[in-house]
Each structure stands twice: as C-alpha cells, then as structure tokens.
Amino acid sequence: xxxxxxxxxxxxxxxxxxxxxxxxxxxxxxxxxxxxxxxxxxxxxxxxxxxxxxxxxxxxxxxxxxxxxxxxxxxxxxxxxxxxxxxxxxxxxxxxxxxxxxxxxxxxxxxxxxxxxxxxxxxxxxxxxxxxxxxxxxxxxxxxxxxxxxxxxxxxxxxxxxxxxxxxxxxxxxxxxxxxxxxxxxxxxxxxxxxxxxxxxxxxxxxxxxxxxxxxxxxxxxxxxxxxxxxxxxxxxxxxxxxxxxxxxxxxxxxxxxxxxxxxxxxxxxxxxxxxxxxxxxxxxxxxxxx
Numbered sequence: 001x002x003x004x005x006x007x008x009x010x011x012x013x014x015x016x017x018x019x020x021x022x023x024x025x026x027x028x029x030x031x032x033x034x035x036x037x038x039x040x041x042x043x044x045x046x047x048x049x050x051x052x053x054x055x056x057x058x059x060x061x062x063x064x065x066x067x068x069x070x071x072x073x074x075x076x077x078x079x080x081x082x083x084x085x086x087x088x089x090x091x092x093x094x095x096x097x098x099x100x101x102x103x104x105x106x107x108x109x110x111x112x113x114x115x116x117x118x119x120x121x122x123x124x125x126x127x128x129x130x131x132x133x134x135x136x137x138x139x140x141x142x143x144x145x146x147x148x149x150x151x152x153x154x155x156x157x158x159x160x161x162x163x164x165x166x167x168x169x170x171x172x173x174x175x176x177x178x179x180x181x182x183x184x185x186x187x188x189x190x191x192x193x194x195x196x197x198x199x200x201x202x203x204x205x206x207x208x209x210x211x212x213x214x215x216x217x218x219x220x221x222x223x224x225x226x227x228x229x230x231x232x233x234x235x236x237x238x239x240x241x242x243x244x245x246x247x248x249x250x251x252x253x254x255x256x257x258x259x260x261x262x263x264x265x266x267x268x269x270x271x272x273x274x275x276x277x278x279x280x281x282x283x284x285x286x287x288x289x290x291x
Contacts, residue, residue: 004028007150008061010054010077011095012039014233015121016067018128019094019154021046023065026153033057033077054081058089063150064114065092070242071101078108087113090143092150094119094135096178096239098246099168099253106166115143118165120174121155124234131155136170136177138162172250179247181218182240182264185281188222189267193288202227222282231279240281241268 004027009020012034023030024047031049033056034040040050051057058064058081066074074095078085091114093105102118109116117139127133135151135158144160151158161169195202206223209215225231244265251258267287276283 005062005146005150006031006060007063007065008033008051008057008081009048010034010057010064010066010074010081011068012043013067013069014125014235015094015128016065017043018125019065019067019133020048021129022131022153023150024048026149028150028153031057031061054078055084057081057084058086059084060086061089062086063090063092063147065150066095068095069239070095070246071097071105075101075104075108078105078112082112085112085114088115090115090117090139090146092117092119092147093165094121096120096174096243096246097171099171099175099250102168102171103166109165115140116165117143117147118168118170120170122174122177126234127156128154134159136161136173138167138169139165175243175247175250178243179258179261182244182247182268182281183260184216184218185222185240186260186264186267186284188219189226189282189285190288192223192226193285197288225280225282226285231276231283233278233280235281236278237268237271237281237283238277240284241265241272241277244268 006029007023009016009032012032020030020032020043031051032040032043033051033054054077068074091109106116117137119135119137121133121135123133133155135155137158138161140163192202195205244261247261248258248265267284270287271284274286276286
C-alpha cells in the first residue's frame with residue numbers, strides 16, 4: 001500500500017472529525033460516515049467524501065478507522081460495512097469499547113478477512129485537532145508498516161503493546177489511563193464544589209497547591225473550565241459516564257473493587273441527569289449540588 005491510503009472513518013464526533021481532518025491534511029483519500037449525517041458533511045470542506053452507509057464508506061478502503069460511542073456501536077457499524085470491506089484491509093479500532101467487546105470485534109475481523117488492530121487513543125479535542133494523540137496499539141507486525149502514515153497523521157507517538165489485537169492489551173491500558181483521568185476530573189470538581197460550599201476562594205486553593213507535589217496541569221485545565229463556566233466539550237459527560245461504567249465492569253470481572261470509579265460513574269450519571277450530558281466532563285462539578 002502507498003503512503004497515502006484510502007481511509008474510511010466511521011464515527012465523526014469530536015474525536016473522529018478531528019482525526020479525519022488530519023488524515024485529509026496529510027493527503028489521504030478520506031471517506032467518512034456518521035449516524036448523524038450532518039456531522040460527516042461538515043468535513044467536506046476539509047476534503048473528505050461523505051458516505052451514506054458504512055458499506056459505501058469502506059468500499060475500496062485500505063484502512064477502516066472506527067471512532068464510535070462504544071463497542072456495540074462499532075460492531076454494528078462494521079457489520080453493516082461488511083459488503084464493502086476488502087479482505088486484507090486494516091481495521092484500526094479506536095473506540096473506547098471495553099474489554100468484553102474486543103474478542104467480538106476480533107472475531108468479526110477474522111470473518112471478514114481484516115487485519116485487526118486494537119488502537120484506542122489518549123487525548124481530547126485539542127490533541128486530536130493538532131494530530132498529537134497518543135495511540136495505544138496492539139496488532140500484527142504486518143499492519144505496522146501500512147499504518148505508519150495514518151498513525152503519523154493522528155498522533156505524536158504510538159505505543160505498541162503486542163502483536164495480537166484480540167488480547168485487548170491496548171484497550172485494557174486505555175481503561176487504566178482513563179480511570180486516572182476520571183479520578184482527576186472528579187477530584188478537581190469536588191474540591192472546587194467544597195470551596196464554594198465553605199466560602200473559600202478557589203484561586204487560593206489553586207495557589208496553595210501550585211508548583212508542589214499535589215499540582216498537575218490537568219487540575220488547572222479543568223478548574224479553569226469550571227471557574228470560567230466554559231463547558232465546551234473536549235470529552236463529554238455522557239462519554240465519561242460510559243467509560244466509568246466500562247472501568248467498573250472491567251475491574252469487577254477480575255474481582256477488583258474500584259470505589260472511586262463507582263463514585264465517578266454515579267457523579268457523571270447525576271450530571272447527565274441534570275442536563276449536562278453534552279457538556280465537557282468538568283460539568284461533573286454540578287453533581288455536587290441539587291438541581
């Protein structure tokens with residue numbers, strides 16, 4: 001396969017749209033599909049071609065990138081794509097799908113003659129738009145060369161974790177990383193909520209920890225969103241709630257109790273119930289208050 005490949009992107013939400021744009025900018029032949037057509041049509045100006053069905057999107061594609069809501073959504077899209085899939089094409093599966101979905105995806109890939117690569121990403125809207133994601137990947141050596149130009153367009157670095165995507169090695173690491181991200185987000189939101197409740201200036205809290213062992217850049221990023229009342233989504237509450245549930249389920253399957261993850265899932269559920277589902281996950285702040 002040539003360096004500039006035919007790439008189908010199934011799922012053009014916040015992350016998928018940014019990834020598709022970077023693939024267009026680097027000269028790839030990009031065709032896109034989304035359940036909500038308007039989200040795909042917005043990419044026409046960037047050079048992408050819109051498909052009305054998954055099967056149309058993947059026809060002739062060297063690489064199929066899935067960036068959908070969850071495992072069932074990715075499986076549904078790839079099943080629908082079946083008539084257009086080319087045996088030998090690479091399925092770059094970047095949905096945060098959960099451990100249980102990966103064997104089902106790998107089985108579908110085998111049935112369709114696809115090369116399966118489990119490849120979730122770390123990063124939110126900004127890194128995605130700048131092509132600076134971190135890709136966690138597991139898949140056969142035969143996929144690495146053909147995928148090089150695609151991964152270069154999407155990421156600053158790819159960490160290869162094994163040669164068999166069906167083991168879920170990359171997805172399992174993604175869940176561990178996301179458990180930390182959600183804990184930091186919830187901790188930031190609760191600290192600022194407590195500050196409000198106790199009449200403490202939140203800037204005094206941020207100044208107190210700044211530069212010390214308790215400080216981190218993510219604290220300041222999410223605190224700024226809350227203090228500025230700016231919940232433009234980088235990673236939505238709804239998606240965070242789904243990921244928290246996947247983390248809890250993965251732990252439970254291995255008899256690992258995850259009290260913080262369970263609490264995070266409940267906080268995100270409450271924030272979603274309060275109407276913040278499409279807001280940035282920093283809106284978990286509102287789960288500390290009634291209403």
